Amino acid sequence: MRPAGTYDTTYGQDMATVRTKAQWIMLALFLAFLLAFPHFSGIRWTGVFSLMGITLIAVFGLHITTGLCGQINLGQAAFMAVGAYTSAVLTSKLGLPFLVALPCAGIMAGIVGLIFGAPSLRIKGFYLAMSTLAAQFIIIWAVTKLFGAAAMSVPYASIGGFVLDTDTKMYYLIIALTLIAGLAALNLTRTRAGRAFTAVRDNDLAAEVMGINLFFYKLLAFFIGCFYAGIAGSLWAHCYSFSIQPLQFTLKESVWYLGMIVVGGIGSTLGAVLGTVSIRLLDKVFAPYISPLLAAAFPFLRANVTYAAGAILFALVIIIFLTKQPRGLAHWWQIIKTSYRLWPYAH
């Protein structure tokens, strides 16, 4: 819904993502904020934002596979692991430059995704959930088998001769890639493939009758989603250079990623952003403050309260959103936007 007095007179205006001058200004301010962020925030917040960016790329991938195309993927973290270890091996063992390893990590994760997504033509719903669940456990088992459970060290990312050896430098790379990934995910919904994904999600038999090649588009959704996961994994590997281990990519991470698109609103790119940012903030900001209080209030609680409190909090948030507001934060944002545009009228 547009504010009163805003008319689109050309096709280009109608399709534009950024419509008005105010939005351009807000976008510029937002980008300036992201650029300036490491200079006024502490090292901790830069780290939180980097983690948010990496998570966001993986969640965008899941948003494409699950949110847009409706193919349930319970193994996103495992596909991230594939990307992380591909990138690690390519740069540290084979000595390839980071700029080669990054797309290779994405493609490798995409190919593994194709293998486990292939059953999606015959099966769906619960069955597909089981297949990707098996993928999660099998991939992590294979990674542990091949590279060991111990932490593996990875060289710093470098572009040309420029070595990204500090958190701040890595932050800029991650933010840039996150913006590109987000823009691509947003624009995907407006292409033929994106519309095909939505049709497959809403009713795959009807989509097939309309002439959509189910096998191709389901696999494409898996490939793109896992490609994103691979890119996120590669960034993870180079961001946490001295300790990547299989334990960082468990089923729990996969469930949290799914939870992020649920909290944000399934099927909405904005929702993926809102969900990821709010959950990561909850996890990194709220949990460290709340857990000492909990530990002080209930002294009989065991160790690891931070970890457990984070898990409980997040699980509760997901369940509450699913039962009370299944359309997620993106829906709230829509309501707010509509109401201020209509203000002071009710309808």
Place this chain on the structure above:
Amino acid sequence: MFLQFLVSGIMIGGIYGLVALGLVLVYKSSRVLNLAHGSFLMILAWLCWSFAEQLGLPIWLSILLVLAISVLAGLGVERFMLRPLIGQPILAVIIATLALGYLLEGVAIMAWGADTKGLPEFIPREPIWLGPVSIAQHYLWAFGIAILLFVLLLLFFRYTKMGLGMQIVSEDQQVARSLGIRVKNILAQSWAFALVIAAISGILFASLNSVNNGNALIGLTKALPVMLLGGLESLYGALVGGIIVGIFEIVVGGYIDPWVGGGFSNVAPLFLMLVILLVRPYGIFGWQRIERI
């Protein structure tokens, strides 16, 4: 050697079947795949340990208490989580049950830490020898209880009003309602039943091994392949599938593990699950659904 593997496989398969039975029961009545089943199993076993060891209650009383709690928990979960999810896509149910599983795991970590504890022994330890084959009495008991429960449930589903009600609810909720069956009650009852089974299988499993948070994983990595192999809706499928998966796991552990290296037998049921998904997704006894637009 092979005979020993076979017998051990059948015995461990009985437990897997019992765990899967809880999943099948819920799926049969409400078409919900309860991915939190393993976590319930783990936390109910912890509760039993707490009653028996920390409060010093006799083991039979603590088991009864846990069974009572599991009934309440089943009713509560159905009322406050699953009922609001009716009519939402499958994805919502999957994520909600997984999140519930992690919620329970968080609670378990807070309350009991990451320890490994043993339940007090209520089944004698020494194995029974059948010729060259040894069977641990635990497994025999577990297997016997599993068989007994299967028979009771089969009779229940065939002859009681409640059981028939559950069957019709699983077939079509609208038809069930028009026949005068209270769908909500039926769903609540099946959840209570499923959690009682989770409690029994959790306590049996814990008495075989130990009580720890890792027990939650058998709900996902063992019971799901069993359920899928047997067919999602089939009770005796769960038993047959359990035995097949149990034998498969033990035989793979015995013959292939030395070649591939440790841990392969843990993921072997998942490989089996992938093969079933590709070849025959509706399992041995499941219903093959034909979809129309």
